Amino acid sequence: MSGIVTQRAKSAQRRDTQVGESAFVRVLLIAIALGFLGIFLVAPIATIFSAAFSKGVEPYWTALTQDDTVSAIWLTLLTAGISVPLNVVFGVAAAWLISKYDFWGKSVLVTVVDLPFSVSPVISGLIFVLLFGARGWFGPFLSEHDVKIIFAVPGIVMATTFVTFPLVARELIAVMQAQGSDEEEAALTLGASGLQILLRITLPKVRWGLLYGVILCNARAMGEFGAVSVVSGHIRGLTNTLPLQVEILYNEYNFVGAFAVSSLLCALALVTLCVKKVAEWSVSSRQAKRDASARALAVPASTAVNLEGMLP
Amino acid sequence: MTVRVEHIVKHFGRSSEAAAVADVSFEAQPKAITTLLGPSGSGKSTLLRLIAGLETPDSGRVFIEGQEVTALSPQHRNVGFVFQSYALFRHMTVAENIAFGMKIRRLPKEQVNKRVAELLALVQLPEYGSRFPAQLSGGQRQRVALARALAIEPKVLLLDEPFGALDTQVRLELREWLISLHEQTGITTILVTHDQEEALELSQHVVLLNKGKVAQAGSPHDLYDHPADEFVASFLGGANVIKSHVSDGEAKVGTQSVRAPVGAQEGTPVQAFVRPHNMRVRRPNGDNPVDLGKIERLTRVGGYVKVYVSLPSGESVVVLMSKGDLEALHVEPGDAVAVDVVDAKVFVQSYSI
Numbered sequence: 101m102s103g104i105v106t107q108r109a110k111s112a113q114r115r116d117t118q119v120g121e122s123a124f125v126r127v128l129l130i131a132i133a134l135g136f137l138g139i140f141l142v143a144p145i146a147t148i149f150s151a152a153f154s155k156g157v158e159p160y161w162t163a164l165t166q167d168d169t170v171s172a173i174w175l176t177l178l179t180a181g182i183s184v185p186l187n188v189v190f191g192v193a194a195a196w197l198i199s200k201y202d203f204w205g206k207s208v209l210v211t212v213v214d215l216p217f218s219v220s221p222v223i224s225g226l227i228f229v230l231l232f233g234a235r236g237w238f239g240p241f242l243s244e245h246d247v248k249i250i251f252a253v254p255g256i257v258m259a260t261t262f263v264t265f266p267l268v269a270r271e272l273i274a275v276m277q278a279q280g281s282d283e284e285e286a287a288l289t290l291g292a293s294g295l296q297i298l299l300r301i302t303l304p305k306v307r308w309g310l311l312y313g314v315i316l317c318n319a320r321a322m323g324e325f326g327a328v329s330v331v332s333g334h335i336r337g338l339t340n341t342l343p344l345q346v347e348i349l350y351n352e353y354n355f356v357g358a359f360a361v362s363s364l365l366c367a368l369a370l371v372t373l374c375v376k377k378v379a380e381w382s383v384s385s386r387q388a389k390r391d392a393s394a395r396a397l398a399v400p401a402s403t404a405v406n407l408e409g410m411l412p
Numbered sequence: 413m414t415v416r417v418e419h420i421v422k423h424f425g426r427s428s429e430a431a432a433v434a435d436v437s438f439e440a441q442p443k444a445i446t447t448l449l450g451p452s453g454s455g456k457s458t459l460l461r462l463i464a465g466l467e468t469p470d471s472g473r474v475f476i477e478g479q480e481v482t483a484l485s486p487q488h489r490n491v492g493f494v495f496q497s498y499a500l501f502r503h504m505t506v507a508e509n510i511a512f513g514m515k516i517r518r519l520p521k522e523q524v525n526k527r528v529a530e531l532l533a534l535v536q537l538p539e540y541g542s543r544f545p546a547q548l549s550g551g552q553r554q555r556v557a558l559a560r561a562l563a564i565e566p567k568v569l570l571l572d573e574p575f576g577a578l579d580t581q582v583r584l585e586l587r588e589w590l591i592s593l594h595e596q597t598g599i600t601t602i603l604v605t606h607d608q609e610e611a612l613e614l615s616q617h618v619v620l621l622n623k624g625k626v627a628q629a630g631s632p633h634d635l636y637d638h639p640a641d642e643f644v645a646s647f648l649g650g651a652n653v654i655k656s657h658v659s660d661g662e663a664k665v666g667t668q669s670v671r672a673p674v675g676a677q678e679g680t681p682v683q684a685f686v687r688p689h690n691m692r693v694r695r696p697n698g699d700n701p702v703d704l705g706k707i708e709r710l711t712r713v714g715g716y717v718k719v720y721v722s723l724p725s726g727e728s729v730v731v732l733m734s735k736g737d738l739e740a741l742h743v744e745p746g747d748a749v750a751v752d753v754v755d756a757k758v759f760v761q762s763y764s765i
Contacts, residue, residue: 282499285466288486289493290513290564300512304503 148366151359163349163357164364171337172345173364175253179328179341180321183261187317188310191268196302199276200284213269216262225259225330232258251333256341259327264320271313275306311379319372323365415440415463415568415602420472422458432458434624435472440568440617445594445601447611450621451647456604457496459621460570463602464493476567492561492599496573498553500545506556507532507541513564531559534593551582555589562597571603575610587614608648612636620644642759645685652691652729654684656758663758664703670756684756688732693719693749695741704748705729710738721751 153160163169194213198206216224230236232249242249249255283305287297303310325343332339340348342365349358422433433455440446448456461467463474465486473482481489501509507528514524532538535555545553554574561569574590575583591614594601605611611618612632619629627647628640639645646653654665658680662669665684672682696704702724709720717738719731731751743749 280497282495282497283501285486286493286495286499286501286560287512289464289466289489289491290560291487291490291516292512293487296516301501305501 145366148359148362151355152363154359155356159356160360163354163360166357168337168340169345169357169361172340172342172361175256175340176322176342178253179257179260180318182257183264183321184314184318186261187265187268188314190265191272191313191317192298192303192310194269195272195276195306196298198273200281210273213273214266216265221263221324221326222330224263225327228255228258228262228327228331250331251335251339253339255331256328256339259331260321260324263324263327264317267317267320268310268313271309271316272306275309276302279305308379312376315372315376315379319369322368414442414475414477415446415600416475417459417463418473418475420459420462420474421470422455422462422467423470424458431455431470431624433462433469436621436624436626437472438619438626438629440600440602442600443598444616445591445603445614446617446619447615448602448604448619448621449608449611449647450606450627452606453623454621455624456606456621457572460493460572460602460604463568464491464570465489466493490564490567492564492566492569494554494557494561494569494571494574496576498545498557500553500556500560502545505542505544506537506548509545509556510560510563512560517564527563531563534562534596535559536589549582550578551586554578554586558593562599566599569599569601571601573604573606575605575607583610590614612648620647622647639685639757642683642685645757645759649687651685651687651757652727654686654723654727654729654756655681655725656684657681665753665756665758668753670753670758673758673760676760680760682758682760684753684758686729686753686756688718688730690753690755691729691731692733692737692752692754693721693731693741693743694752695743696748696750699750701748703750705751707743707745707747707749709745721749723751 152163194209197203198210198213229250232238232242232255234243234250236250249258283301284297287301292300322341323343324341325347328341329344329347332341332344334340334344334348336348342361346358346361346365349361416437416439418437420433420436421431423429423431436455436459438446448459450456458467462469463476465474465481465484469482473480475481476489476491486493501512504512510528510531511524514527519527528541529538532541535558537552537555537559540548540552540556545556548556558571558574575586578586587610603611603614605614615632617629618632618635620627620635622643628635628644635644635648639648642653645651656663656665658672658676658678660678661672663672663682663684664670665686670684672680676682693705693707705721705723707719708722708728711718711720712735715735716732717735719733719738720728721731722728729751741749
């Protein structure tokens, strides 16, 4: 018995000294981490902004207000504005179906939801060309009715929606499966209809997961290059989104323009991170507020009990 | 205000597997607490969910207040269901949780607020309305779940292992409290539990389930005093099992002979179930030494002593005696004693065990 105790004490001591000795190791690890971050994150971002502003603010502003670039900005916003809400609806429906019901082929559906992630974005774009292009399945029908999908805005929206589909659904499936469906069943026995359960129980329950999925989905929708590049046709001022515009400007040796547009996308990424952080922070601060109010409530109750106990 | 189920069958998974509920029929007593009792896997929770409509039976019918509800969605059955996990809405306060069912029914706001206050008082949590479920203890959550279920003025209250997740002290308190709550509300209640003590103490009517079938239904006393078979006898109240065989229409149990089951043939192996308090040890008094047992151990439990006796047949039994009775005997571990049986239930031995 005493042998075990001394052994334990020894091992505890050894752990302490190890921690004490590791100052050098710690510094080394931190240096590696910082160096890595510097080379792969900070330096590129710094390069983008320094290249964008290399000739001053005015050329930067001129590059951004160029007609083609402005239309690329609008197209990007439009694309994200359509595909993100579509994916929210799809994602909620798919997650609800997958997490609340057991049915034949469920595992196949779960796999298919992830498909856009496992397929190369170029292929994702090509699928739509093969379907809706001039020689595609629906090509003759579409040209007959004068509907343009490929090399036009609808194709860009479709490709973007396809590529970003898993982001909302995946996030929600994980959250919903973790939370189970006890609360939904309880609401059902209390008389709530399916829609009431969705709006009052399920969505409030998963709202932070949903918000996170939407933020990621939006970032990807605005930044998607491969799939959009295949279906867009690169028509200046018409079918170029921001990432495509960057490529065009760069290939034309317009470095200030290319980096100016890049800086916009970069800023978008930073804003996305900030929104995510704020969302997380508001959750925790709200929780803290709840705790505080609960404590405030609990005090009078417990004093009352104490007083009662003290009465003769 | 009754609940009746008729010939309910429910399979999960492949139909070749044993049914979770296999042809169960029973009727809950109006305004009383009925317990669905059984070991885990006996189908009791499934049966409760079938009554609430959370599961659909493969066949059979469910009636609430004489109306068939088998095809009715849980949304329209108006039953109060309390889940084992409580299933409180985590993003709502306690008051919002309780008000939920009434808001769904579009009751006027003042009426809802008044009723929430009443229910909070009823479950003894008047100051907790603005808290969130995460800030409550297990016992408090349990009571909120009950208040929420009662808020919709259900025709029947269904409780799934209501005290399963609580520690012993809280469980005993809540048990008392539930009895008084039931006296106040008088609502027909069906409660699922695996705890036989809980069933015997809480309910006026017990339905004992085993492997998806009703083993025996009746008052707690009926089941305890007149078990229908060896499963009921061993599941309820704990019993010593003594193996014996029929000779001259009787079976020898301890130092005594007990009447054998009707129709049991000579030499048939039988099992006697004897409650620990239905046995006595005494000093040998002209008994055949072959029949005597030996005291292995004495364990004091409050005013009682558990006497562990090994019988000549090799079986070990527990005898529960009052401290005074035992002290009068002046026996110690190792002493040879005679074991008298006051009451025993003898069953023809089944080989399924």
